[in-house]
Amino acid sequence: MPMTLPITRPRACRPASNWSVAGKLLAPLLLVALASGCVTSNTRPGADSSQAASHPAVSQARDLARNAATLAGAARKDNDRQIESLLAQLDDATLARESAAMPVGDALYNYAGRALLHRGLPLPRPFDRADWHFSTTTRPAADADGYRPPTRLAVLLPLSGSLASAASPVRDGLLAGYYGETRRRPEIVFYDTSGSVGGALGAYDRAVSEGSDFVVGPLGRDEVDALFARDSLSVPVLALNRGSGHPPSGNASFSLSPEDEGIAAAELLLARGAKRVLVIAGSDDSQRRATASLRDRLGERGAVVTDVTSDGTADFAPFAQKEGGIDAIFLAVKGDSARALTPRLALAGLAGKPRVATSQLLAGTGKADLDMALDGIAFPTEAWNNRSVRSLGNAASVAQVLPTARAGGARLFAFGHDAWLLTAYLEHLALAADGRVDGATGTLRIDGFGNVLRTPAWSTFNSGVVVPLSGDGLR
Structure with a gap:
């Protein structure tokens, strides 16, 4: 109460x-x-390193970062994407080491820091905000x-x-x-x-x-x-x-x-070792945007979207039988569509593959006897649903x-x-x-x-009921 x-x-x-x-x-x-209380934030010490950056991708990305301030609009977006793609070539340890070695004022540091946060890694020091004039003098x-x-x-x-x-x-x-x-x-x-x-x-x-x-x-x-x-x-x-x-x-x-959900889903799949992902998506704008974001992030990190197909696809066997196979499935669809997909995926031999969805999976759900078809699918939710x-x-x-x-x-x-x-x-x-x-x-x-x-919370269905996703990963 x-x-x-x-x-x-x-x-x-x-x-x-x-x-x-x-x-x-x-x-x-x-x-x-409401319950009384206040929000707290956790503190972790940052890393420090004097090692100079040496990875070729870092040098290329730094040149692009130095040029970013002179660009605007589509040119700036394209430049930023190139930087993100170069940084995505680094494994976690290399990205962390190279970031720690960047001096204050390095044009690349804010890009590298954002890449660290997307991977759930700590910053070695605060972001560079020399031109970030946030006045709180009246507070x-x-x-x-x-x-x-x-x-x-x-x-x-x-x-x-x-x-x-x-x-x-x-x-x-x-x-x-x-x-x-x-x-x-x-x-x-x-x-x-x-x-x-x-x-x-x-x-x-x-x-x-x-x-x-x-x-x-x-x-x-x-x-x-x-x-x-x-x-x-x-x-x-x-x-x-x-x-x-x-x-x-x-x-x-x-x-x-939707782009943030696509990135979060990609990072979850990558953390679980998925390298080849089949995407099943609807046609609305948010579903397309989440799919594009997921594809970009997987591609930057050395994984691949094998195919993008619609939720109306009758037979998934041709996708499952491609050389290299499928490691996981991404679902940018609503709950009713996902329920209908379950038997078709099983017929194609894909029933046991890890499945990750967008938050749209919750749309049209709420009846446990029907939603059991969604058991095991991971999807991002608001944290207050879990805690x-x-x-x-x-x-x-x-x-x-x-x-x-x-x-x-x-x-x-x-x-x-x-x-x-x-x-x-x-x-x-x-x-x-x-x-x-x-x-x-x-x-x-x-x-x-x-x-x-x-960073969203993750949930899944268990016996047709939404529950927090356990720490042991996808199933």
Whole structure:
């Protein structure tokens, strides 16, 4: 049974416009769902090495990294991909050694550090942020765990119009984290990007003019690009989507992107020794993006996607019988499609192969007698489905009292909660070599370019019921 806490609103909390009434109604419900506590971050000492980099791939990647600052748009993306491909040629020990040998200011270090984090390896030292001007001079000093929230927080969301249904769980998740924190909290003001003159840009300008010292949002990808295209942003931003390029210096972006799921799935498969992977994918945009990301990452690390075929394929035997065989299967499909695939994969002799899916596997599930067909498939989930988050509780308890934390809204609710955490821990995450925070969506870090990296939790089905994936790997 959820713990009921006293209702204590911060003195300066003032939701904007018509959300002031909603905030008063939401706070008691949120407090019923929350357990007291604070988020902590773990500390590990960094490595130190004076050994000079000598691997040929490192030298090539360094030349490209030095040139990156002069590039933009598609040219910058292509340059970054070449760097990532070169670094992917290094095994873990070599990547760690070469990274530790890079001096401060080495143009390649931030790329190498991001590669380390994607592989779950520690940074030898913090990312280089010489041009990352993140001012916190108006904030009180940080707590021992790095907690240092802004003094006035602006949140830019489409609170009306066609996107309001997607924004509501994000808003409620952010408020859940906010009310679940017992320490100092900022004044918080919501701005409706759908109803503001000038849209997201106008909402940002208004937030700045009214004294906000940190901005969360906007939510739309085009809005993020438009905001980040400005020559300078006087107040730092945590965008709630990934733009077409890196955030400007001093700003960050956070998203639940299909590309990140593809990378996470590739790393899990690589860690289990899979070198030849069959991909079965649907046709929607997120499924295609996850597949492309997985293919790129496997290719960079010396593995291969043998084929990409649709979930409508009747006979998988030709794929299974190719020379070299298949080590594992990646499923970028929804649950009902995955259930239908199971007998066809068995007929092709692929029933015993490890299977990894995207989070879309959960769509259309919920009946254990049917979902037993999904037993053993690994898929990324929000961490709060597997464990309690100290400032929030677990997913089931919150969903009992908050409709926006249920079903399809649960993922966006967790996303909103973690946006709050990032506002309070951004400086710590950005400046510490071991900066991390355990959120509702997973473990959060920030790379050297201002992108939030999320390590998801992994789950599977057992007798048709979702359970955390055990540490002994895939089956």
